[in-house]
Amino acid sequence: MATRIWPVMKLATKVTIAGGAVYVAYDSGLLGNSKQGAEALEKAKAVMPPAIEEWMKYFGLEAQLPTVPKIEFSPVDTWNSGVRWTISSLSEAPTKVTEYTNQGLQYLKDLTK
Structure with missing residues (x-):
């Protein structure tokens, strides 16, 4: 019985992860028009450095991160x-x-x- 459930659980996990990724991309505006995509990129640029610093403090890592390159x-x-x-x-x-x-x-x- 357990041998039959394991493949189903693996498939369910993969489908859930893929569905979640599509939902997050749609919800953040990445699947919309170009203006929505540009807005989502700007939001991500603003949120990422503080989040990474917080994670580094939480895990006790003290490394210097390189600056985010500017896209011109x-x-x-x-x-x-x-x-x-x-x-x-x-x-x-x-x-x-x-x-x-x-x-x-x-x-x-x-x-x-």
Whole structure:
């Protein structure tokens, strides 16, 4: 009987952890739009250093933590530049394919001469 319960308990634990992670991500706004994600990131940046210091005091650790690096770019702008590059590449694809095909045919013609 116990051998049948153990796999069920393992599965239930994994499902609970995964469900909890999804719930926390949704509740904090990480699964929303980009503005909600940016707000959640700012909240996390503000909360993490004090929480880590408190945990270190609780466990008796006296280590110096490195400072949090500053991110000097906007993820929204970076995303938009990636989208623009992809769309630009897709729009130029037929022209480039024609150019490369013509170059390949010309190369083959030069080889057969």
